[in-house]
Amino acid sequence: MSKISRNRAGLSRRTLLAGAASVLASPMVISSARAQAKPVNVGVILPLSGANAQFGINSRNGIELVADEINAAGGIKALGGAKINLIVADATSTPTTAGTVAQRLITQNEVTAILGAFASSLTIAISEVTERRDIPLLTMSFADQITGRGFKNIFQVVAKASAIGKAQLDYSVALAQAAGSKIDKIAIMYEDTAYGTAQAGGLRAAAKAANIEIAMDDAYPLGITDTTPLINKLRASGAQAVFPVSYLNDSLLLIRTMRQQRITIPAIGGAAGYVIPDFEKGLGEFAENVLSIAPANYDLAPDLTERFRKRYGYFMVHEALEHAVALDVLVQAIEKVKSAKAEDVAAGLRGAKFTGGWTKAMTGGAVEFDSTGLNVLSVPVMVQWRNKELVTVWPKDVAKGSAVWKS
Amino acid sequence: MKRWIAIAAVIAVAAVLPLLLNPTGYWIRILTFTLLFAAMAQVWNIIGGLANQTSLGHAAFFGIGAYTSTILLLKFGLSPWIGMFAGGLLGGIAALIIAVPTMRLQGHYFALATLAFGEVMRVIANVWTPLTGGPGGLSVPFMPPSVAAYSFKQLLPHAYIALIALIVVTFIFEAIRRGAMGYRLRAIKENAAAAEVIGIDTTKVKLQTAVISGVLMAMLGTLYAQVAVFFDPDTVFSAASISIRVALIAILGGVGTAIGPILGALFIIPVEELMNDLFSASAAGLSQLIFGVILIAVILWRPRGFITVFDAMVARLSGRAGS
Numbered sequence: 267m268s269k270i271s272r273n274r275a276g277l278s279r280r281t282l283l284a285g286a287a288s289v290l291a292s293p294m295v296i297s298s299a300r301a302q303a304k305p306v307n308v309g310v311i312l313p314l315s316g317a318n319a320q321f322g323i324n325s326r327n328g329i330e331l332v333a334d335e336i337n338a339a340g341g342i343k344a345l346g347g348a349k350i351n352l353i354v355a356d357a358t359s360t361p362t363t364a365g366t367v368a369q370r371l372i373t374q375n376e377v378t379a380i381l382g383a384f385a386s387s388l389t390i391a392i393s394e395v396t397e398r399r400d401i402p403l404l405t406m407s408f409a410d411q412i413t414g415r416g417f418k419n420i421f422q423v424v425a426k427a428s429a430i431g432k433a434q435l436d437y438s439v440a441l442a443q444a445a446g447s448k449i450d451k452i453a454i455m456y457e458d459t460a461y462g463t464a465q466a467g468g469l470r471a472a473a474k475a476a477n478i479e480i481a482m483d484d485a486y487p488l489g490i491t492d493t494t495p496l497i498n499k500l501r502a503s504g505a506q507a508v509f510p511v512s513y514l515n516d517s518l519l520l521i522r523t524m525r526q527q528r529i530t531i532p533a534i535g536g537a538a539g540y541v542i543p544d545f546e547k548g549l550g551e552f553a554e555n556v557l558s559i560a561p562a563n564y565d566l567a568p569d570l571t572e573r574f575r576k577r578y579g580y581f582m583v584h585e586a587l588e589h590a591v592a593l594d595v596l597v598q599a600i601e602k603v604k605s606a607k608a609e610d611v612a613a614g615l616r617g618a619k620f621t622g623g624w625t626k627a628m629t630g631g632a633v634e635f636d637s638t639g640l641n642v643l644s645v646p647v648m649v650q651w652r653n654k655e656l657v658t659v660w661p662k663d664v665a666k667g668s669a670v671w672k673s
Numbered sequence: 674m675k676r677w678i679a680i681a682a683v684i685a686v687a688a689v690l691p692l693l694l695n696p697t698g699y700w701i702r703i704l705t706f707t708l709l710f711a712a713m714a715q716v717w718n719i720i721g722g723l724a725n726q727t728s729l730g731h732a733a734f735f736g737i738g739a740y741t742s743t744i745l746l747l748k749f750g751l752s753p754w755i756g757m758f759a760g761g762l763l764g765g766i767a768a769l770i771i772a773v774p775t776m777r778l779q780g781h782y783f784a785l786a787t788l789a790f791g792e793v794m795r796v797i798a799n800v801w802t803p804l805t806g807g808p809g810g811l812s813v814p815f816m817p818p819s820v821a822a823y824s825f826k827q828l829l830p831h832a833y834i835a836l837i838a839l840i841v842v843t844f845i846f847e848a849i850r851r852g853a854m855g856y857r858l859r860a861i862k863e864n865a866a867a868a869e870v871i872g873i874d875t876t877k878v879k880l881q882t883a884v885i886s887g888v889l890m891a892m893l894g895t896l897y898a899q900v901a902v903f904f905d906p907d908t909v910f911s912a913a914s915i916s917i918r919v920a921l922i923a924i925l926g927g928v929g930t931a932i933g934p935i936l937g938a939l940f941i942i943p944v945e946e947l948m949n950d951l952f953s954a955s956a957a958g959l960s961q962l963i964f965g966v967i968l969i970a971v972i973l974w975r976p977r978g979f980i981t982v983f984d985a986m987v988a989r990l991s992g993r994a995g996s
Contacts, residue, residue: 314957322957356953356960361810361908362901363949366702370950373699387810387905394812394902398826399697411809458799460809460905485800 305351306342306606308333308596309371311382311392316359317489318513320544321384321585325406326354327578328586329381332593332624335573342597344604350597357383361391368395378606379404381592384585386412386427386460393420402612404596406588408561409464413638419612420639423591423628424561425646427461430537431468431511433646434559437660438507438534439476441557441648445671453482453505455496455520456536457512462488465511465536481505490516497523511536518548525552532557532671534648543580546654553651555670560584560649562591563658565666567627581655587627594624595633629664687836696829705828705900707942708835713893713915714922714934715842720886721920722929723850724879725862727780730771730787732915733794734764734887738894739909743811744804753813753823757895764891765884767794772883776876788912795910810905813898823899831900838896839935842889847931849885854878925971927980936979940971 310329312322333350341347353375357364364383371377372395379402383389386409396403397417405412405420408427412420425433435452442449454469456462463485473480481503484496497520500508508531510520517539524533535558539545546553564571564582574582574590582590595615600606603614619634626632630643648660650669659669694701713735720726741763742756751759775786798805805811816824825831849855857878860868868875898904909915918941926937944967948960975981 314953315961316958319957354953356949356957358949359907360911360914361903361905362706362914365901365903366699366706366946367949367953369702370699373695373697387808387903387907390810390812391901391903394815397815409809411812415812415815458808460807463802463808 303341303346303348304606305349306345306600307351307353307371307375307377308593309368309375309377309380309382310352310354311357311364311367311371311380311388312354312384313359313388314354314356317515318359318385320514320542321538322357324542324583325382325384325585325589328574328582328588328590329593331574331577331586332590332597336597342600342606344601345606348606350593353377357385357388357392359385359388361387364388365391365395368392372396372399372401377401378600378608378611379596381405381589381596383407386464390460393417396420399608400612401608402596402599402615404592404615406561406585406592409460411460413640417639418616421592421595421615421635421641422639423588423595423633423641423644425644426640427464428468428471430559430561430646431465431470432472433648434465434509434534434536435469435472435476435478437559437646437648438509438532438557439478441660441669441671442507442532444669447506447671449478449506451479451481451503451505453484453500453503453508454480455482455484455486455500455508455510455512457488457490457516458485459488459513461538462511462536469509469511469536486516488513488516490519493519493523496520497527497529500524501527501529505531507532507534509534509536510540512539514539514542514544514548517545521549521552521556525549530672534558537561537584541649541656542583543654546651554653555672556651557659557669558649558656559646560656561644561646562587562628563647563649563656564627565656565658566629566647566664570624570627587624591624591628591633595620598623684840688833691829691832691836696827698828701828701832702900703943703946705832705835707938708832708839709893709897709900710919710922710942711935711938712835712839712842713890713919714926714938715839715846715931716886716889716893717919718923718928718930718934719846719849719889720882721923722933723846723855723858723862724882725858725929726776726879726883727784727920728787728886729784729912729916729920730789730791731886731890731919732791732910732912733771733787734767734890735894735897735915736791736794736798736906736909737764737767738891739898739904740798740805740811740894741891742895743813743898743904746813747811752821753895753899754821757892760895761888761892764894765888767891768883768887769880772880772887776879776883788916791910791912791916795906798906798910805906808905808907810903810908811898812903828900831896834896835900838893842893843931843935845885845889849882850931854881858882921968925968925978927978927983930978930980932983933978933980936983940979941968 314322337349341349355367386407389405389407410426456466540558541560562584571582598620599614603610621632629645633641636642647658649656650659657667738760741760742753745751745756771790818826857873922937923934927933948964952960
């Protein structure tokens, strides 16, 4: 229940009016577009209400930016300048609802492809529908199951959770080494969601492989309200670095409690809640020098991502960036196959490599899908909070600054 | 006689309706879920309506059914048709285990105890990863279509299975209500002490209803798993979207009547979906707010449920036919 109530506060009279106005205006938008080439419908399913709403809104902003830019530049050339028509829908927090929404977009709106849905459980539910209907689904969710089921119509632009968890540990070891220290003992804390457990699994495996002792390995429920027992346990464990994996609210609580108790060991977050502006807004100076793994970061391609900051007033968070890449790749595939038919587009995406445009913002500088639909070129990056910005600090070849590591 | 003709006519209409919809489409999915939730609310109605015990933990049995059949399918390749009965058995056992200590509780206390039980099941499913897949959930594998394997490419067969399930549980509900058990339950509902005095074993009757309701709810869990294809602990053991929703459907429709849950589901599921369709692009979250306002308005308008509107219509129609 708390999940639903949390974001109600955000509903203002202005949103109501805007909502009503857009409902009224929508028939006009559709009829004016019909005059030119038939627009290409692209479904966008994201959690726009509930606990993950902020991530959903960030993602939508990234997609809208790219769609507007492409439309302003004359639409899809291979289809006679057809405009991209985004059909945005709320996935809520329930997988079954997300599946129903996907069914609706496929049947009612005849979408060419679907983008979404940030949270892995929602993406999995949508993929069960899109796979049966042969509609391509482009995603930046990264639970291992997404590309692990042998589906032919799923395309994931980032690395898998297990790979991200492994990088979270391996990069930290490398950073410690570069700073002249060594990690022997670590603590893992993760929320008991699909994302938290999958990434913690990757961390655990990497720690075992590197012969590092896991002094603490605790799952906690999403929406935890008191993290003091966890932090006490962390202090007693004698860990030299802590790896928390969580969405926003938990990440704020964990880091604040840690810093208030003067635990200064490096904290290496697991993306999600650790790499959005709200993290710094919520923690202030406590955010400084907190590290996090991220599937991508905006400072690797400022020429592209500054356009996002200019329009929305905050830096281009990774989910916005990856969703922008997903739409760019989709449009490139449509240009290539010269068709907006879902099966043609899926065939154009399968096993293909895409360069240029937004794909330059990804590590690897391009996007290439293997037979499972995974982008094999994507490598996670380590970022660090410095003066309200996220700076890429590892791997060395892409780093924009050197890490502050105090053990 | 006239009554049977009316029932047969309604079933005939319901049987034709799915054929009019796109068999792989959106509306058939909504119809399937509407029928399933109507069946679930009917099953809840056995204990919530006839025994007057407001359970807020029916998600526990529902989830047990969904998990049992899916785990048996994944680990042993067992057809969900068989898994459904295994789930029903486990659901019945779970209902018995929870009923023994809680049956003496009344009103709010009973509701709270059942609510906790649903939550306990969710936590178990979340942490027992080797068996349940943990928070990552379970996917029903994509198999070649076959009736024996309970696998279909289209949603049409699922809609019919849900319809049959609704008809079956509605007949079970009516049979209990009209039978000796229904009289005993009504006696207990009116005055438990007086019922004891006239020789009704109140504990036994309550346990029976709880177990019947638990078994059927678990079996419906299997049907849900086969339609939704993917579920996680938060989906099937959810207090808000399963336990409370089925109670709400039955209460809004008319608690303790066979038609109530059907009317409730026909209203709640499509309206909820329509709200999401209309508002989610422009102002997400607004749909839930408006949906809540509609629910409040309906309950203020018809505190005893849609059944009162339905009864009034039937009375007017038959009055006209009679004159």
